[in-house]
Amino acid sequence: MGRSALLLGALPARPQARGDGVIYWFRTDLRVGDNLALAAASASAARLLPVYCHDPAADTPTRWGFTRRGAHRRTFLDAALTDLDAALRARGSRLLQVRGAAADVLPALARALGTDRVACEAIAAPEEVDELASLRAAGLQVQAVWQSTMLDPGLLPFEVEALPKVFTDFRRAVEMAGVLPAAPLAPLAALPPCPSLDQLPGMVQVGGGPCQALRPERGYEGCGEAAFPWWRPEFAGGERAALAHLASYFASARPRHYKVTRNGLSGVDFSSKFSPWLAQGALSPRVVFAALRRHEAEQGASDGSYWLWFELLWRDYFRFLHLQHGRRLYRARGLGDGASPPAHDPAAFEAWCAGRTGQAFVDAGMRELAATGWLSNRMRQVVASYLIHDLGCDWRAGAAWFEAQLVDYDTYSNQGNWLYIAGRGTDPRGGRRFDPDGQAARYDADGDYRARWLGAHRHAGRSA
Numbered sequence: 001m002g003r004s005a006l007l008l009g010a011l012p013a014r015p016q017a018r019g020d021g022v023i024y025w026f027r028t029d030l031r032v033g034d035n036l037a038l039a040a041a042s043a044s045a046a047r048l049l050p051v052y053c054h055d056p057a058a059d060t061p062t063r064w065g066f067t068r069r070g071a072h073r074r075t076f077l078d079a080a081l082t083d084l085d086a087a088l089r090a091r092g093s094r095l096l097q098v099r100g101a102a103a104d105v106l107p108a109l110a111r112a113l114g115t116d117r118v119a120c121e122a123i124a125a126p127e128e129v130d131e132l133a134s135l136r137a138a139g140l141q142v143q144a145v146w147q148s149t150m151l152d153p154g155l156l157p158f159e160v161e162a163l164p165k166v167f168t169d170f171r172r173a174v175e176m177a178g179v180l181p182a183a184p185l186a187p188l189a190a191l192p193p194c195p196s197l198d199q200l201p202g203m204v205q206v207g208g209g210p211c212q213a214l215r216p217e218r219g220y221e222g223c224g225e226a227a228f229p230w231w232r233p234e235f236a237g238g239e240r241a242a243l244a245h246l247a248s249y250f251a252s253a254r255p256r257h258y259k260v261t262r263n264g265l266s267g268v269d270f271s272s273k274f275s276p277w278l279a280q281g282a283l284s285p286r287v288v289f290a291a292l293r294r295h296e297a298e299q300g301a302s303d304g305s306y307w308l309w310f311e312l313l314w315r316d317y318f319r320f321l322h323l324q325h326g327r328r329l330y331r332a333r334g335l336g337d338g339a340s341p342p343a344h345d346p347a348a349f350e351a352w353c354a355g356r357t358g359q360a361f362v363d364a365g366m367r368e369l370a371a372t373g374w375l376s377n378r379m380r381q382v383v384a385s386y387l388i389h390d391l392g393c394d395w396r397a398g399a400a401w402f403e404a405q406l407v408d409y410d411t412y413s414n415q416g417n418w419l420y421i422a423g424r425g426t427d428p429r430g431g432r433r434f435d436p437d438g439q440a441a442r443y444d445a446d447g448d449y450r451a452r453w454l455g456a457h458r459h460a461g462r463s464a
C-alpha cells in the first residue's frame with residue numbers, strides 16, 4: 001500500500017454519488033468525536049444513514065468449538081451501541097442496527113436508498129479487508145479511511161512496508177524523527193439528516209431498548225474487585241463513559257505511577273484501562289494522546305506518562321505490522337516461512353480454557369478471564385506462554401479463546417501479541433516463555449490473586 005493512500009482522512013471532499021445519500025457503516029469506531037471517516041462522510045452527504053451490522057458469524061461456533069464473541073463482550077458492545085445511538089440522536093440522526101453480514105445488509109440498504117456510496121473506517125485485517133472487497137464486488141463505492149492509529153502511517157520516517165522488525169527500532173525511529181499524533185478533530189455538532197426508511201428490505205432490526213445488564217458468572221470470589229468491572233456505569237461501553245474515565249484518569253496521580261504499577265494483577269487502578277474503549281473505537285487514540293499531553297503540561301511529565309506513550313506505540317506498531325504483512329500474520333506458521341506448524345492438544349486446551357490445568361497461577365488467570373472478560377497484561381503473557389510453551393497447543397486456539405472472552409478484544413493487538421509470544425512474528429528472538437512459578441513468586445507473592453480466583457481452599461497445597 002502506498003504512502004499517500006494511507007494518509008489519515010483520505011476521503012474526497014465531495015462524493016461523486018448517484019444522489020447525495022451515503023451509508024455510514026460503523027465498524028470498530030463507535031464514536032462521534034475524532035472520527036475522521038464519519039466527519040468526512042458527514043461533510044459531503046446531504047443525507048447520511050448510520051448503520052451497524054450484527055454479523056451472525058460472531059455468535060456462531062468456529063472450528064475451535066466456541067463462538068467468536070462471548071457474553072461479556074457482547075454486553076459491553078451493546079452498551080456502546082446504545083450510547084452511540086444517543087449521541088447520534090443528539091445530533092439529529094440515529095443508529096440503524098441490523099442483523100446480518102455487511103456484505104448482505106449494505107447492498108440491500110443501498111438499493112432501498114437509491115445510493116451506491118458507503119463510507120467507513122479502514123481495517124487492515126484479512127476478514128475486514130474481504131468484507132470491503134465483497135461490497136465493491138456488489139457494485140458499491142466504498143470510501144474507507146484509516147483512523148485507528150495514534151500516528152498517521154503516511155508520516156512515519158519509513159515506508160510502512162519497511163517497518164522495523166523489532167519494536168524498539170520502530171520506537172527509536174519515531175522518536176528521533178519527532179513524529180507526533182495530529183490534534184484530534186473537534187466533536188461533530190450535527191449530522192446530515194437520516195433518510196427515512198419505511199421498510200427495511202427483508203432485514204431484522206436490532207436494539208433500541210435498554211441495554212440488558214449481564215452479571216459476571218456467580219460463584220467466583222472476588223468479582224467485586226474485578227480489574228475492569230464493565231457492569232458498573234463508569235466502566236460501561238461507549239464514548240461517554242470512555243471520556244469520563246479518560247478525564248478522571250489524567251486528573252489523578254495514576255499516570256505518574258503507571259510505570260511501577262502497570263504489572264499489577266488486581267484492582268481498577270494499576271493500569272489505565274483504556275483498552276476496552278480503544279478496542280470498540282469509543283475512544284480515539286489521538287484523544288488519549290491529547291489528554292496525556294495536557295496532563296504533562298498541568299502535572300509535569302514523568303516516567304509514568306512517558307511509559308503510557310510507549311505502550312500506546314505498541315498498539316500502533318501491531319497495526320502497522322498488519323499494513324505491512326496483512327493476512328500472512330494469520331497463518332498457522334505466522335511469518336516464519338520455514339517454521340513447522342504448531343502442535344495441538346485438544347484436552348490440554350480445554351483444561352486451559354476452564355482454568356483446570358493444575359498450575360494454580362495459570363488457572364487463577366483463566367478463571368478471572370472467564371468470570372469477568374478481563375485479564376491484566378502480565379497474566380495475558382503468563383497464560384499465553386503456558387498454553388504454547390508448556391502445554392504444546394496451537395497459538396491460534398489461544399488467540400481465539402481470548403477473542404471470545406476479552407471485553408477489549410482487538411484483532412491487531414491480540415494477533416500481534418500471540419505471535420510475539422509464540423515466536424512467529426517479526427521479532428527474531430524466537431518466542432517468549434514465562435515461568436509461571438517464577439511469575440507467581442514475583443507478582444503474587446502473598447498468594448492473594450490465586451486465593452481470589454481459585455478460592456482459598458483450592459489454592460492450598462497447589463503448585464506455586
Ligand SMILES: Cc1cc2nc3c(=O)[nH]c(=O)nc-3n(C[C@H](O)[C@H](O)[C@H](O)COP(=O)(O)OP(=O)(O)OC[C@H]3O[C@@H](n4cnc5c(N)ncnc54)[C@H](O)[C@@H]3O)c2cc1C
Binds near residue numbers: 272377384408
Ligand atoms: C496474549 C496477549 C493478547 C492480548 N490481546 C489484546 C487485545 O485483544 N486487545 C488489546 O487491546 N490488548 C491486548 N493485549 C495487550 C495488553 O495486554 C492490553 O492492551 C492491556 O493489558 C490493556 O490494559 P490497559 O488499557 O490498562 O493497558 P495499559 O497498560 O494502561 O496501556 C495503555 C494502552 O497501551 C496499549 N497497550 C499496552 N500494552 C500493549 C500491548 N502489549 N500490545 C498492544 N497494545 C498495548 C493499549 O492500548 C492500552 O490500553 C494482549 C496482550 C497479550 C500478551
